[in-house]
Amino acid sequence: MREHVIVVDLGYGDAGKGTVVDWLCAQEPVRAVVRFNGGGQAAHNVVLPDGRHHTFAQFGSGTLRGVPTHLSRFMVVDPPALAAEAAHLGELGVPDPFGLLTVDRDALLATPYHVAAGRARELARAADRHGSCGMGVGETMAYALAHPGLAPTVGDCENPARLTRKLHALRETLDVTGPPVEDCVAAYRAFAERVILVDSSFMTALLRRRPVIFEGAQGVLLDEWHGFHPHTTWSTTTFANALALLDGSGAVRLGVLRTYTPRHGPGPLVTEDPTIEVAEAHNGTGPWQGPFRVGHFDAVAHRYALAVAGGADALALTHLDAPVSQMCVSYDIGELPVGAAGDLDGQARLTDRLRTARPRYAGGVVDWPAAVTEALGVPVFLGSSGPTAADKAVFSSVITHERV
Structure with missing residues (x-):
């Protein structure tokens, strides 16, 4: 823990990044x-030993331990959602959540x-929905790419006149209804006064x-460039953004996986098996993403994730307590x-090929850390058999990294 650590999901999301970050923050000062x-x-669930639970979206998953959060220039910041999250953190005993937050103006x-525009676009796809979360993140990224210089940024919250112009142009271009621009400007101005912009x-x-x-x-298999298009996110989910922020500083690259492979909503899930019975306290069918689906551990898909992400130094393996024992080691398509x-x-x-791919399984897995390490x-550096930091076990005492 003297090194920086990058925590990335090597699946379709929901592997347990939040609980791993919470454990890291519990080891020594971060x-x-x-x-x-x-x-x-994002929806990163953290449960403390005393039972307090929070689903982290924009705040970092170390917040319940008093660790500050920095929202980098690669984030899409949603101030009203942040305010709601801060309110719940306050109810859980965090004295001043916004006081722990810094946000990049860019x-x-x-x-x-x-x-509104993103939800309308997803509804128009009818049976061909991509699996949007309905939070407008993809629409925000798409608008910024199509209209560089006109996309509202966090820094604009400090300049009401500029933000007003951008919001009027945005609303007209997207041709959607919504709250008055003036109300949005007032709310965002109040947000800028509550947090530290840097x-x-x-x-x-x-x-x-x-x-x-x-x-x-989210997860590498949903990456905007390397995921299984079109069931992907408008976000780089690999280590790349973190490495850009590190700018040459070294970091341990820690990939997170479950002992089974889950997915929210539509898209390929080669090892899907509806008969798998696992407890999902914090996952279910969402109105936009769709159903929560599960499959057997898919070593082929996770090897692909490692390849497109540039490799990892170590793994964190969660849900060791799940009643699963099958591992897909190959596909009939290679x-x-x-x-x-x-x-x-x-x-x-590639997505079309995956729709017809058939998994091939090895014998029943007894020692998951050893089997995943081999596959x-x-x-596997860290194992988790429950939601709290106390449910974690270290399997390798040292993890190293290559400086980039």
Whole structure:
């Protein structure tokens, strides 16, 4: 824990990044948790030994332990959702949640207009829905790409006149209804007065005060460029954004997996098995994402995730207490090829192949850490058999990294 650590999900999300970050923050003082992708659609569940539970979306998963959060320039920031999250954290005993928060001025701002446009787009797809979370994150990213310089940012919250112009242009372009622009400006101005807004130099200074935990959102198999298009997110879910923020500083790359492979909503899940019976206290069918689905541990898909993410130094394996014993070790179509970043047509063709792929299983798994280490070629550092930090066990005493 003298090193920075990047925590990334090597599946479709929901592997337990929040509980792993909470455990890391419980070991010894951590300077900050940095969020480096996604936005208000994240759902990282943390349960403390005394039973307090919070689903983290934008705040870092070390907040219940008093660890500050930094929302980096790669985040899509949703101030109303942040306010709701801060209110719940206050109810759980965090004295001043906003006092633990710093936000990069260059982070994109999600608005009710993005939410309305994104939901309308998903509804129009009818039976071909992509699996949106309905939080407007994808619409925010898409608008910023199509209208560079016009997309609202967190820094605009300090300049009501500029924010007003941008919001009027945004609402007109997206052609959606929503609250009056003036009401949004007032709310965002109040947000800017409650949190500390910073520029890029803050990150440089923060990294000198190690260790820092980088908490990713969603999963590599949903990555905007390497996921199974079109059932992906408008976000880079690999280690890439965190490495860019590190700017040459070293960090341990920690991949998180379950002993079975879950997925929310539509899209390929080669090992899906509706007969798997596992307890899901914090997952279910969502109005936008759709049903929570489970499959047997998919070593083929997770090897692909490792390949597109550039590898990992160690793994955290959660749900060791789950009554599962099957591991998919191969597909009848072979290993998954790594295409060029940005080739969405190629990713769509890969998705089509996955729809007909058939899994091949090894014998029943008894020792999950050993089996996963062998199947993926990366050591399991941490195991988890429950939701709290007390339910974690270290399997490898040392993890190392290559400086990049």
